[in-house]
Amino acid sequence: xxxxxxxxxxxxxxxxxxxxxxENLLITDTAKGRILVELDPRVAPRSVERTRTLADRxxxxxxxxxxxxxxxxxxxxxxxxxxxxxxxxxDVPGEFSFxxxxxxxxxxxxxxxxxxxxxxxxxxxxxxxxxxxxMMVTADFKVAAMGLFCSGVVGMARSQGxxxxxxxxxxxxxxxxxxxxxxxxxxxxxxGLDVVKALKAGDRNNNGQVTDPDVMTRVRTAATxxxxxxxSVRVMVPSSPAFQAQIEAARTRLGARFSVCEVQPPxxxxxx
Numbered sequence: 001x002x003x004x005x006x007x008x009x010x011x012x013x014x015x016x017x018x019x020x021x022x023e024n025l026l027i028t029d030t031a032k033g034r035i036l037v038e039l040d041p042r043v044a045p046r047s048v049e050r051t052r053t054l055a056d057r058x059x060x061x062x063x064x065x066x067x068x069x070x071x072x073x074x075x076x077x078x079x080x081x082x083x084x085x086x087x088x089x090x091d092v093p094g095e096f097s098f099x100x101x102x103x104x105x106x107x108x109x110x111x112x113x114x115x116x117x118x119x120x121x122x123x124x125x126x127x128x129x130x131x132x133x134x135m136m137v138t139a140d141f142k143v144a145a146m147g148l149f150c151s152g153v154v155g156m157a158r159s160q161g162x163x164x165x166x167x168x169x170x171x172x173x174x175x176x177x178x179x180x181x182x183x184x185x186x187x188x189x190x191x192g193l194d195v196v197k198a199l200k201a202g203d204r205n206n207n208g209q210v211t212d213p214d215v216m217t218r219v220r221t222a223a224t225x226x227x228x229x230x231x232s233v234r235v236m237v238p239s240s241p242a243f244q245a246q247i248e249a250a251r252t253r254l255g256a257r258f259s260v261c262e263v264q265p266p267x268x269x270x271x272x
Contacts, residue, residue: 016240017268018123020233022222024048026055026187027231027272029218032199035171035192036233036269037154038124039221042104043147044095044186047156047165051186052221054087054167060219069208070201072176075157076216077168083209086166094162095184100129100145107238109247109260119148119260121238124188124267126150126260128180147185150175150261154187171196175261190233190267222272231272236265 026037041048054060060077067075067083078085100106100122106129108120117128122145129145149155149172157168162182171189173196189196202210222230236243243265251258 012236012240012242016237016242017234018237020235022230023052025222025233026051027220027222028216030195030214030216032214033192033195035195036190036231037187038190039187040123040125042122043098043125044184046092047095047184047186050089050092051169055219056221056224059087059167060216062215062217064213064215065199066210066213067208068199068201068210069204071174073170073172074196074199075168075170086168089166091163092156092165094165096181097144097146099140099142101142102132102135105239109263121260121265124190124235124265125185146181148260149179149185152189152193152264153185154189155179156184156186158183173197190235191269229272232270233267235267238265
């Protein structure tokens, strides 16, 4: 599937943008450029905490993109570089779904193909969820939701066991619905998806294992950097009039091919 359609920047007023907090901005430097990921603890709090912890310890510095499949994803985070390694920390349980409340700011883009659930965005994460009306009949006034593996989404890698994620993660370069509900999405690339797509790819016949792979030279959250040296990122609010207008333009252009994976809130990067 293609990457999300590029949505043009607009002169949207400041109220239609939100700033990514430094602790939720993951900065990955490579020889081919910088990748900025927004982490979202609402969707997968344990996975976000694990990634923050390892990044800010310097665990990821120098690790390889050991498995890269063109038109699918780029995987990294293994200190062995073989796909079999991890950190000394305990494995992280799968976070394949979460509970969504009204305060999470869900912006619908349409109904699911079956018409039972809604598709849309929370922050920069594409999700499928029960409708808001269902909140009135749940004990916690929340509904079930699931992050979707669209282009740019970042997920936790794992072995066969559903609770076996540890340090490895991957960055999607295309949509893959087969991962939904069985792997943990915990963030999305907001700048540098072109860098991810430029990483050296492996042989599909060898499960994407890369010979002489690219590496992550340095990985940190922005919170660890002095304020004057960190990049600052703002993202358009999904429910804002400007972004809703862009969604409708994409829907008109794409027709039956339109899906939540075809749109992503624009981001602006300054500083750093």
